Amino acid sequence: MEMNRRDFLKTSITGSGGLLLALSLPGCASVETGYNADQQSWVPNAWLELTADDDIFFTLARVEMGQGTYTGLTTLIAEELDVPPNRIQPRFAPAAPEYRNPLYKLQLTGGSTSLSTSWEPLRVAGASAHRMLVSAAAKVWKVESSQCRTREGRVLHPNGQDSLAYGQLVALAAVEPVPSAPTLKTPDQWQYIGQPMQRLDAHAKVTGTAEYGIDVELPGMVYAVVTRPPRVGGRVKSFDANGVRTMPGVIEVFEIDRGVAIVADKYWRARKAQQALTVVWDDSDALTLSSADVMTHYRTAADADGGESERSQGDMAMALATADDVLNVSYEQPFLAHATLEPMNATAHYTDGHIDVWAPTQAPDLGCIAAARATDLSPDEVTVHTTFIGGGFGRRLTQDYIGEVAAVAYRVKRPVKLLWSREEDTRHDWYRPAMLHRLQASLKDGDMTGWQHQIVGPQILDWYVRDAAPAQYPWAPKFLYNTLGSVGLMAEGIATPKDMSAIEGAVDYPYGVDNLSIRHTHTDAGIPVTWWRSVGHSHNGFAVETFMDEIAHKLGQDPLAFRRQRLEREPRHLAVLERAAELGDWGRPLPAGRARGIALHRSFGTYVAQVVEASIRAGEIHVHRVACAVDCGQVVNPEIVRDQMESGILFGLTAALYGQITFENGAVQESNFHDYRLLRVNAKPEMVVEIIDSAAPPSGVGEPGLPPVIPALGNALFALTGERQRQLPLRA
Amino acid sequence: MPLTLTVNGQKRTFDIEDDTPLLWVIRDELGLKGTKFGCGAGLCGACTVHLNGAPVRSCSTPIRLVADQSITTIEGLAPNGTLHALQQAWIDHNVPQCGYCQSGQLMTASHLLATNASPTEADIVAAMSGNICRCGTYSKIIAAVQSVAGQKEEA
Ligand code: FES
Numbered sequence: 100m101e102m103n104r105r106d107f108l109k110t111s112i113t114g115s116g117g118l119l120l121a122l123s124l125p126g127c128a129s130v131e132t133g134y135n136a137d138q139q140s141w142v143p144n145a146w147l148e149l150t151a152d153d154d155i156f157f158t159l160a161r162v163e164m165g166q167g168t169y170t171g172l173t174t175l176i177a178e179e180l181d182v183p184p185n186r187i188q189p190r191f192a193p194a195a196p197e198y199r200n201p202l203y204k205l206q207l208t209g210g211s212t213s214l215s216t217s218w219e220p221l222r223v224a225g226a227s228a229h230r231m232l233v234s235a236a237a238k239v240w241k242v243e244s245s246q247c248r249t250r251e252g253r254v255l256h257p258n259g260q261d262s263l264a265y266g267q268l269v270a271l272a273a274v275e276p277v278p279s280a281p282t283l284k285t286p287d288q289w290q291y292i293g294q295p296m297q298r299l300d301a302h303a304k305v306t307g308t309a310e311y312g313i314d315v316e317l318p319g320m321v322y323a324v325v326t327r328p329p330r331v332g333g334r335v336k337s338f339d340a341n342g343v344r345t346m347p348g349v350i351e352v353f354e355i356d357r358g359v360a361i362v363a364d365k366y367w368r369a370r371k372a373q374q375a376l377t378v379v380w381d382d383s384d385a386l387t388l389s390s391a392d393v394m395t396h397y398r399t400a401a402d403a404d405g406g407e408s409e410r411s412q413g414d415m416a417m418a419l420a421t422a423d424d425v426l427n428v429s430y431e432q433p434f435l436a437h438a439t440l441e442p443m444n445a446t447a448h449y450t451d452g453h454i455d456v457w458a459p460t461q462a463p464d465l466g467c468i469a470a471a472r473a474t475d476l477s478p479d480e481v482t483v484h485t486t487f488i489g490g491g492f493g494r495r496l497t498q499d500y501i502g503e504v505a506a507v508a509y510r511v512k513r514p515v516k517l518l519w520s521r522e523e524d525t526r527h528d529w530y531r532p533a534m535l536h537r538l539q540a541s542l543k544d545g546d547m548t549g550w551q552h553q554i555v556g557p558q559i560l561d562w563y564v565r566d567a568a569p570a571q572y573p574w575a576p577k578f579l580y581n582t583l584g585s586v587g588l589m590a591e592g593i594a595t596p597k598d599m600s601a602i603e604g605a606v607d608y609p610y611g612v613d614n615l616s617i618r619h620t621h622t623d624a625g626i627p628v629t630w631w632r633s634v635g636h637s638h639n640g641f642a643v644e645t646f647m648d649e650i651a652h653k654l655g656q657d658p659l660a661f662r663r664q665r666l667e668r669e670p671r672h673l674a675v676l677e678r679a680a681e682l683g684d685w686g687r688p689l690p691a692g693r694a695r696g697i698a699l700h701r702s703f704g705t706y707v708a709q710v711v712e713a714s715i716r717a718g719e720i721h722v723h724r725v726a727c728a729v730d731c732g733q734v735v736n737p738e739i740v741r742d743q744m745e746s747g748i749l750f751g752l753t754a755a756l757y758g759q760i761t762f763e764n765g766a767v768q769e770s771n772f773h774d775y776r777l778l779r780v781n782a783k784p785e786m787v788v789e790i791i792d793s794a795a796p797p798s799g800v801g802e803p804g805l806p807p808v809i810p811a812l813g814n815a816l817f818a819l820t821g822e823r824q825r826q827l828p829l830r831a
Numbered sequence: 832m833p834l835t836l837t838v839n840g841q842k843r844t845f846d847i848e849d850d851t852p853l854l855w856v857i858r859d860e861l862g863l864k865g866t867k868f869g870c871g872a873g874l875c876g877a878c879t880v881h882l883n884g885a886p887v888r889s890c891s892t893p894i895r896l897v898a899d900q901s902i903t904t905i906e907g908l909a910p911n912g913t914l915h916a917l918q919q920a921w922i923d924h925n926v927p928q929c930g931y932c933q934s935g936q937l938m939t940a941s942h943l944l945a946t947n948a949s950p951t952e953a954d955i956v957a958a959m960s961g962n963i964c965r966c967g968t969y970s971k972i973i974a975a976v977q978s979v980a981g982q983k984e985e986a
């Protein structure tokens with residue numbers, strides 16, 4: 100039976116990769132496939148377009164924000180299409196159902212899922228087009244298609260002489276039947292997967308030609324800045340724009356949901372006008388708390404409520420009651436900002452009942468919703484165009500800046516670019532939540548008999564559903580958006596995964612122990628939070644691996660040996676741990692004044708262990724070396740894996756050494772890179788990364804390098820000073 | 832009052848408030864978007880350009896201070912479509928991740944090599960410490976600079 104192309108997409112891809120394309124949600128246009136005779140171009144599926152001029156376009160549905168999807172995903176499709184990846188021209192996907200992330204049912208890039216969720220579908224899409232091209236050539240030559248080979252974008256005749264370029268075949272291939280389950284290459288046939296390869300975006304990024312959100316320029320474009328309330332929950336009471344409206348270049352000053360917008364013909368003029376604006380804030384609903392109050396709030400909540408049990412085995416209460424000794428600690432972690440180097444920005448143009456938005460966003464379909472919500476438009480009257488992204492780290496999964504630009508563009512009715520200052524970006528972020536962890540270990544006969552971990556803090560989805568619910572339920576009328584948001588996604592009973600954001604990395608405690616209790620006290624101090632690189636793992640990794648170290652020392656055991664003996668049933672954990680120990684010279688003598696710490700953490704399906712070597716000199720922590728072993732399954736591009744490990748390590752060290760957002764009276768105190776420091780090259784340790792060979796399916800690499808480095812450094816400092824630090828950031 | 836600058840070898844005249852940072856003139860008046868905005872406070876180096884051959888933070892340089900002087904941006908780092916040796920090295924070493932800081936990194940590094948053809952690693956680190964890379968591409972930046980410095984040594 101011959102299927103049409105849309106059926107092909109639905110069935111073959113659902114069958115192989117779980118990509119639920121059958122969810123053809125209304126309100127979002129689908130991708131047109133087939134042959135376009137006018138343009139002599141063939142769109143075999145949602146990902147590929149081949150033209151008679153031999154151009155091959157690949158629609159990249161996971162944004163490129165540094166993590167390498169532009170190269171990695173292109174490699175997958177190139178492999179099966181049998182063309183060198185640099186022959187393919189990636190372009191950024193518009194919002195369309197085909198491009199949704201199957202794990203989230205939303206078109207979002209996050210959770211280190213791009214490669215794992217694209218692994219099958221993209222190879223199938225490439226293989227399918229390849230098969231149709233070969234069949235078309237075989238018909239031209241009247242030979243068996245099984246006798247034809249391909250090389251670098253050409254089909255080769257069995258006679259060894261003739262060949263046809265893919266471009267010459269597009270019109271014919273388009274009428275070939277779509278294979279229902281094309282055979283994929285076996286690993287020994289791979290030419291590009293697993294090979295180090297040049298990043299396809301490198302040239303544009305070293306010549307200054309890559310277009311980021313901030314670079315979007317439209318004819319007649321004007322510039323907007325927004326003054327927002329300093330305190331969380333503050334609102335505009337009144338503002339005095341009299342002096343401002345007459346300043347040079349100022350076009351309009353008006354209130355939007357989030358503050359007061361100033362629109363001017365030039366960015367600098369808008370900024371100068373902003374200084375002259377006085378706003379009186381209505382702080383009746385504003386928070387007044389400080390960071391210390393947040394911790395007090397958590398402690399009170401934790402005392403009152405032991406939390407929901409997320410995992411339990413044996414009898415922890417009994418283990419504690421019968422222990423020789425109980426180790427009882429708490430760890431506190433601060434709010435953290437994302438500090439993407441490209442500040443939040445977006446550009447929009449409202450004309451004829453439709454708004455176009457250009458934005459560096461990790462979730463374009465949520466951007467549609469945010470723009471619709473900020474205007475009187477419906478989501479299908481919004482088009483979101485994506486760009487290169489100057490760092491995401493989860494920040495750009497939240498679409499507040501798109502809502503702002505849409506509100507402004509809707510009012511001024513001309514192209515407008517909104518740009519946040521660094522100070523605004525730091526103070527109006529949605530933060531990695533501050534967290535409290537309480538841990539107890541029961542010790543008996545020189546051994547650990549029980550492990551209890553109470554995680555205290557908010558869940559990200561509580562905040563995120565406000566954006567996500569309407570995108571998942573596009574049939575819902577607009578007035579329901581906020582209700583849907585606050586009721587939550589789960590209320591609909593649609594396969595929304597459990598919110599693991601507070602407990603991931605703790606609930607999957609890998610070490611063997613008889614009695615175990617992992618609990619979550621769900622409490623929220625009202626500070627906006629969102630996904631932050633490695634999410635829950637960023638704090639749970641520290642709690643678990645620091646406490647493991649504390650127990651090992653308490654029992655007088657070597658921290659490596661203590662972990663190793665509890666990993667008998669976890670071979671992948673064990674292998675990275677042992678390899679990292681070797682790479683990090685664990686147990687070998689060190690010069691005086693230096694010490695090592697070790698930590699192991701699995702996140703997003705990837706196993707990472709690290710050994711950190713550190714010292715303290717002149718009142719500062721120095722990190723000398725980080726040895727890192729990683730098992731991320733089948734490797735698509737080893738160089739990107741190494742880069743991402745280093746990237747995660749430095750991101751984690753930045754948090755460990757400097758990271759802290761402080762609230763006073765409901766307002767963020769930090770503002771720019773002098774008081775929210777980022778690690779510079781002069782603080783960079785030597786890094787050694789080794790990838791463990793694995794045939795397991797590929798897992799993410801953008802985040803897993805981060806979680807272990809924070810505890811590994813803390814553990815090294817303990818080894819150095821004998822003092823345990825239970826609060827982040829670490830102090831010299 | 833009109834101000835004149837030479838940017839990437841071309842004379843340009845603007846009528847703009849003289850306290851406007853050079854960065855916004857480059858980006859919005861000249862449309863040269865390769866120079867980036869990261870902090871606006873001289874802290875990150877994303878906006879680095881050359882003023883008469885030496886790196887400056889264009890976000891913190893009012894245009895009146897550079898009137899009649901010569902500016903080079905990432906677009907002018909290598910003349911007419913060729914690549915500077917460092918740009919090629921950046922490609923060969925796959926330096927960029929998100930890439931947002933890299934124009935600034937290249938402008939700083941190219942000045943380093945122009946003044947010190949064979950810098951030690953310590954020289955490179957010292958020269959590059961004003962340029963933040965949030966993605967953590969520092970190891971590769973050092974390797975890429977060294978590869979070009981090495982070539983010069985051999986030559
Ligand atoms: S933007 Fe100029 S130094 Fe950061």
Ligand code: FES
Pocket residue numbers: 165440489490927928929930931932933963964965966967968
């Ligand atoms: S490559 Fe992203 S900030 Fe440097």
